[in-house]
Amino acid sequence: MLLQLGLAVRAVLLLVGAWQDAHGQVKFTDIDYEVVTDGAARMAQGGSPFERSTYRYTPLLAAALVPNVTLHKAFGKLLFCAADLLAAWMFRLLLRRRGASSLLQAAGVALWLLSPFTVTISTRGNGEALVACMLLAMLLALNSGHLVPAAALFGLAVHWRLYPIVFSLPLLRHFALLRQQSLKRQQQAGPPQQPRALLAAAVGGLVSPAGVAFGAVSGAVFLALGMACYRLYGWPFLHETYLYHARRTDPRHNFSPYFYPAYLSSSTAPGSDSWDVGWAFSAAQAVLQMAIGLSCASDLPFCFMLQTAVLVAFNKVSTAQYFVWYLSFLPLVLPDLATAPNRGRLMAAAAGWGAAMAHWLLWAYLLEFAGWRVHLAVWGASLAFLAAHVWLVCELVAAWRHKRDAALAVKQKSS
Structure with missing residues (x-):
């Protein structure tokens, strides 16, 4: 029923x-x-495809949308909407495997299918749902014990859209945790195996056979795709697909507070960097990504959601399509959020996030469409939106800590 409703909304x-x-x-x-x-x-x-100015995507996306030219221009939009529906189906499978009730499974699917972000992003012609499908399929493969397909999907996702690279650290940590748990069970079941335990501790909780294999396969897929595209399209592929995004700044208004310093820097004399505070955003993001990746790796969907929230909050460029990155994992942690003791504060933080966005959109409309010179007001709204983002992330971390503490209590009671 939900799939049919999601399809109908997109068709309209x-x-x-x-x-x-x-x-x-x-x-x-x-x-x-x-x-x-x-x-x-x-x-x-x-x-x-790089002959078209501002084409800054993998050539695979252009190849997938060739039917836009040979069949009908709406083909790509239909493909992205189909990816939305496929993601919804995978959400239900993953939620079922995570032990969610039927009601929470339906709520998670509805959150994805009927969210104004996912509905408008795909129907307006943005393919973020394709990457969401790759990452969800990776989680399904890992959940089923199929490491090689999962690694190949991760390599493809990173090639397609660079941001999933931040998930590398928690993935390595996750495999190491599984390895340590396996060694601990073996020691409890039989005679002590001290050398193996010492070896597991020596690698710092990051290196494991499964992690090495996952990294090798995903890295090989990423490099193979990159080398093939480079051979076909040369330097423009490397620059437009990867290097441009690594150093991208946007002096036009966007949700990031960095837009205003970038705007001022672009208006000053060449070489002036008096307003270049991008290093602060990068440093904050790097520290938080490492802390979350190492601490929360036992629950990959929750960890991925927290990492994408931090990534979007502190990125030097932030647009509405980036919010789909949250929704790629939010339905999977909905059961944990629904039972968290701070769910009231979570709802308040979510409401504050929405209010901050609406406030920003008001000033952005006055700047973009009414022509008012309200750059400072937009900047202030961006700072308020960042504060709302940070509040929401703090409440999400508190909910994860509750889940971790509850799991530890159950484990200690059973032992």
Whole structure:
């Protein structure tokens, strides 16, 4: 029923969007969809998608959207909507394996399918749902004990969209924790195996045979895809797909507070870096990513959600499509949040996050469409949104700690 409802909502939005594109002054379709379609057209003609200015994606995306040119321009949107539905199906499978009730399974699926972010992002022509499917399929494969397919999916996801690279640390830590638990069970079941225990402790809780194998396979997939694309498209592939995003700043207004320092720096004399505070955002993000990756790796979905929340909050560029990165994991931890003792504070933090976004959107509208010179007001709204983000992350961490403490209590009682 939920899948049918999600499909119906997307079908209506696709039709409304087509009408708005044809008759409205403000287009419904995302400009990036036009960029990718143009890149696909150049690929279909035997050229490079990077011949299209501002094409900054993997060539695989242009290849997937070649039917936009050969069949119908809406093909890509249909593909992204199909990915939404596939992700919803995988959410239900994962929630069932995590022991969620039928009600919470339905709530998690509905949260993904009916969220205004996922609905509008896919129907406007943005393919974030494709990466979500890769990561969810990776979690399903790991849950089923299929390490090689999981590693290949992770390598593909990182090639497709660079941000999942932050999950490397918790994945390595997760495999090491499983290895340590296995060694501990073996020692309890038989005579002590002191050398193996010492070896497990010596590697610092990060190195394990499974982790090495996972890293080797995922790294090989990533490198193979990168080398193939480089051989076909050369330096433009490396620069536009990876290097540009690694150093990207955006002086236009976006949810990140860094937009205003970047705007001021772009307005000053060349070489002026008086407002360049990007290092502070990068340093804060690196410290938090390491802390979360090492501490929360026992529960990968919860860890991934916390990492994406931190990544988006402290990234130097932040747009609405990035919020889909949260939703790629939020339904999986919904059962834990529903039973957390701080669920009241969680709801308040979520409401504060929504209010901060609405406040930001008001000032951004006045800047973008009304033409008011309200850059400082937008910056203030961005700072308020960052504060709301941090509040929400703190409450999510508190909910994870409750889950960890409850699991430890059960474990101690059973032993």
